[in-house]
Amino acid sequence: MGIKKLNIAFFVGSELQTGGRFQYEYKVLDIxxxxxxxxxxxxxxxxLIEKIQKDYxxxxxxxxxxxxxIFQKxxxxxxxxxxxxxIFSKIKMDLSxxxxxxxxxxxxxxxFLGPNIVSHSLKNIPYIFTLWDLGHLDILEFPEISHDGQFETREFTIVKGLRKSYKVIVDSKWGKANVINKYNIDEKRIEVLKFLPNIRINKSETTVMIKEKYKLKNDYIFYPANFWAHKNHMYILRTIKILRDEKNIDIDVIFSGSREGNLEYILDKAKELKIDDLIHYIxxxxxEExxxxxxxxxxxxxxxxxxxxNIPPLEAFAYETPVCYSDLPYxxxxxxxxxxxxxxxxPYSLVKILLTIQNDKQIVDEKKKKGIQVLKNWNEEDFYKKLLDIFNEYKYVRELWK
Structure with a gap:
């Protein structure tokens, strides 16, 4: 009785160089x-992009x-x-x-594994819309968020995408409340599926000695993030400057990620602050590294x-690495x-934290244990079961018509 199978189409939209967006989509597909x-x-x-096949x-x-x-687009x-x-409906051209x-x-x-304007043109097929953030409303002062049509593009994509979606997937209770507040979406249509770390197991994994490879003389901190202004690399530079000038302590920094237009500015600032010997962009x-x-x-x-x-703190927990994170409610x-x-x-707050991490093993070990517990409280099976519940809920309704 009912339909034999429910056919679900997953739209994969993020390429490798998009960083966190790619990691999220990859992880969902892996699960x-x-x-x-x-x-x-x-x-x-x-x-829609051939490169997607290679990246995944x-x-x-x-x-x-x-x-x-071009005409179909x-x-x-x-x-x-x-x-x-x-107009297109009258001439039977209303399907893309x-x-x-x-x-x-x-x-x-x-x-849709991320915000996708393709959702706007779906006339007869219901869809699930994933929304990672509302940065264009929450931190619109940053150029990459609101300049050069970014604000308008994000708002246009999100507003209509949300309105007609069967379900909206967000990553936190805070995110759910934000969507309800900003767009007045029915809370029953919003589902919270928290991020998971994208840890790939490589059985032939070999140890890479990071300090040797990148010729580091000191302890180092790690920040994997594309060079958008809102990623706030400058905060780290200011901290490293204070440590060198006022504490006589050098800590190296490894930045990874795509350039995104702000890399040269950060590297120039490092030279200006006379700490460029401690800053390493890889x-x-x-x-495997x-x-x-x-x-x-x-x-x-x-x-x-x-x-x-964000995903990197969860990855750090998985590798039992201390995490320094922005003190923001979400x-x-x-x-x-x-x-x-x-x-x-x-930046003095980070100075104090880094000195604590270097000198107080007990506090660091306590944080690591709590990080592992965060991962245990929400795992891959939890994520999948919640998704399956959403699919089965729709399957039950879909059986009501041919």
């Missing part, structure tokens, strides 16, 4: 591959690339406008080439302004008291 056994729910995977190749998923020519964009939608492909594949439900690093970067560091230091959650919700919290208006 689905690892735990899904329900024969009555079939997963299908789609993308080690998952072994069949990601179908839907190609659009313009047609799809125009369907977001009610006026054009009515993407929706036609999905309909041909008998897709019942689309799952770009994107191989996956990441565990070593965490484990051998004095601490992960993440002074970002953007929340409500980050306290994410990690509790398992991190050392920094006052972003005062």
């Amino acid at each position: 689905l591959k690892k735990y899904h056994k329900d024969q009555n729910i079939k997963f299908n995977f789609y993308g 190749i080690d998952l072994g998923l069949d990601i179908k690339i839907i190609k659009e020519n 313009l047609h799809r964009y125009s369907l977001s406008n009610f006026f054009f939608l009515k 080439s993407i929706e036609k492909k999905l309909s041909k594949d008998k897709i019942d439900l689309v799952y 770009g994107f690093v191989p996956n 990441i565990p070593n970067l965490y484990k051998q560091s004095l601490s992960l230091v993440m002074p970002t302004y953007l929340g409500p959650t 980050f306290r919700e994410q990690v509790g008291d398992s991190a050392f919290f920094m006052d972003l208006s005062d």
Whole structure:
């Protein structure tokens, strides 16, 4: 009785160089591959960029690339406008080439793993919309968030995407409350699925001696983040300057991630502060090197302004590395008291924390234990079971019509 299978399409949209967005989508797909056994729910995977297939190749998923020519793209964009939608409906051109492909594949439900404007053009297929943050409203003073049409693009994508979504996936209770407050979305349609660390197990993993490879003379702190202004690399520079000038202590810094236009500014500032010998930018690093970067560091230091959650602190917990995190309410919700919290208006607070990490093993060990507990409180199986509940809820409703 009812439909034989529920066909779900997962839209994969983030390339490797997007950093945290890629890590999130990769982790969700990894969990689905690892735990899904329900024969009555079939997963299908789609993308619009051919490079996606290469970036996710080690998952072994069949990601179908839907190609659009310029006219098909313009047609799809125009369907977001009610006026054009009515016109195209009259001449039976109200389905985008993407929706036609999905309909041909008998897709019942689309799952967007991130904010995606494709959702606007879906006329007859319901969808799930993932929303990582509302940075364009929460920290709109940063150029990468609101300049050059970024604010308008984010707002346009989110507003309509949220309104018609069957479910909205957010990463925290704080994020859920923020969406309700900013967009007046029915709370019953918003589901909280917390981030998980993207730890890849490599059985042939070899130890990379980080200090030797990058010629470091001192303990180092690690910050994996693209060079957006809101990532606040400057806060770390100010801290390192204070340590050198006032404490006569040198600590090296390893930055990784994409340049994003702000790298040269940060490196120039390091020279201006006369600490450039302590600052090491290593770009994107191989996956097999990441565990070593965490484990051998004095601490992960993440002074970002953007929340409500981030993945690197969870990765640090998994590698039993101390975490220094921005003292903002949503980050306290994410990690509790398992991190050392920094006052972003005062680099001396990080100075004090780093000295504590260097000299008080007992406090550090207590933080590490609490970090491990954070990971135990929400794991891959929890994530999958919650997703499966959402899918089964829709499957039950979908059986009410042909």
